[in-house]
Amino acid sequence: MAWVRNRFGERGVAVALLLTLLALAVVPLVALPAARCKIFGSGCHEPGSEPGARADPVATERALSPIEAATWGSYVALGDSYSSGVGSEATVSDHNPLDRCHRTSKAYYHEVSKAFQFAKDSGFWACSGATTADVLTGKGGEPPQINRIGPETSLVTLSIGGNDVGFSKVLAGCVVKLPWSKDCTRQGEDIAARMAELRTSLPDLLDKITAKAPRARVIVMGYPKAFSEVSGVDGDNITVSDQRWLNGRAHDLGKLIQQSAVEADARIAARNGRGSVEFVDAYSAFAGHEVGSEEPYMNGLALNLSALEAEPRSYHPTAAGQQALAGLFVEQIKKGPGRPLS
Numbered sequence: 001m002a003w004v005r006n007r008f009g010e011r012g013v014a015v016a017l018l019l020t021l022l023a024l025a026v027v028p029l030v031a032l033p034a035a036r037c038k039i040f041g042s043g044c045h046e047p048g049s050e051p052g053a054r055a056d057p058v059a060t061e062r063a064l065s066p067i068e069a070a071t072w073g074s075y076v077a078l079g080d081s082y083s084s085g086v087g088s089e090a091t092v093s094d095h096n097p098l099d100r101c102h103r104t105s106k107a108y109y110h111e112v113s114k115a116f117q118f119a120k121d122s123g124f125w126a127c128s129g130a131t132t133a134d135v136l137t138g139k140g141g142e143p144p145q146i147n148r149i150g151p152e153t154s155l156v157t158l159s160i161g162g163n164d165v166g167f168s169k170v171l172a173g174c175v176v177k178l179p180w181s182k183d184c185t186r187q188g189e190d191i192a193a194r195m196a197e198l199r200t201s202l203p204d205l206l207d208k209i210t211a212k213a214p215r216a217r218v219i220v221m222g223y224p225k226a227f228s229e230v231s232g233v234d235g236d237n238i239t240v241s242d243q244r245w246l247n248g249r250a251h252d253l254g255k256l257i258q259q260s261a262v263e264a265d266a267r268i269a270a271r272n273g274r275g276s277v278e279f280v281d282a283y284s285a286f287a288g289h290e291v292g293s294e295e296p297y298m299n300g301l302a303l304n305l306s307a308l309e310a311e312p313r314s315y316h317p318t319a320a321g322q323q324a325l326a327g328l329f330v331e332q333i334k335k336g337p338g339r340p341l342s
Contacts, residue, residue, distance in 0.1 A: 066336030073154030087316030222254030
């Protein structure tokens with residue numbers, strides 16, 4: 001400051017000092033948006049909200065539409081024979097004996113995957129005969145189904161539980177009533193015991209799926225009732241009272257699956273998670289099209305006489321039945337879980 005004092009005197013020094021302090025105060029406000037925002041409330045932008053910036057619907061914390069939440073990533077179909085499409089065979093490849101999971105060209109997966117534009121790929125990994133344990137450990141020589149999902153999965157569809165409670169064996173007990181077999185409705189005690197086990201294994205499976213794919217919408221389907229409860233069906237040895245009893249067990253299984261899904265979704269919401277677990281009620285999906293009707297959505301009994309056992313397609317959805325199930329999934333995907341998704 002000596003040269004300023006020599007040239008302008010003491011007054012010049014005071015003016016120079018004042019200008020310096022003023023510059024130190026003004027420059028940060030002009031150059032630094034954060035400082036300008038804090039003092040004047042202007043120049044404030046959320047990350048990604050600058051003019052021309054495009055927000056990522058997954059990265060930003062905003063409510064997504066149900067379809068956005070289901071389609072930002074990949075779609076994966078998991079589950080048992082009701083998801084793999086057993087009973088809806090329509091092509092030569094659908095009967096490939098080397099395909100131990102029996103995935104068919106008419107399974108609901110194909111309709112769902114075509115109904116929406118998924119940002120990433122889709123996969124069809126349901127396997128006939130799968131139980132909740134098989135989804136975690138693998139079946140038919142294939143890797144565990146749960147390994148097919150991950151952080152980039154946005155939609156999972158699933159049917160599971162029927163094999164855990166042994167529905168195929170229960171049906172066989174109702175159809176083949178051999179002298180040493182149990183009466184159809186006397187199997188209730190065994191079913192109740194297996195239902196109790198499923199009440200533990202299914203919630204565990206759903207938690208593992210949502211941990212593996214934390215941003216996915218997981219949509220779990222119940223099972224449709226097979227019988228009309230009006231008249232006997234095509235000589236398959238199942239009486240009307242047996243039909244009613246079997247439909248009742250399908251209803252009970254659906255309620256167990258629904259409760260497990262509701263509880264799993266509540267756990268996600270409680271921790272402010274991004275995904276969901278939702279239930280599709282398929283119990284009445286085949287109403288008017290049960291086994292033995294003019295246009296059945298469910299196959300009746302196909303008996304392998306040499307082995308005295310029912311063929312796998314027995315009491316499984318036809319191609320029309322799979323299309324009806326696809327419609328339920330598409331409707332649920334559009335509707336959403338009934339709470340905000342972020």
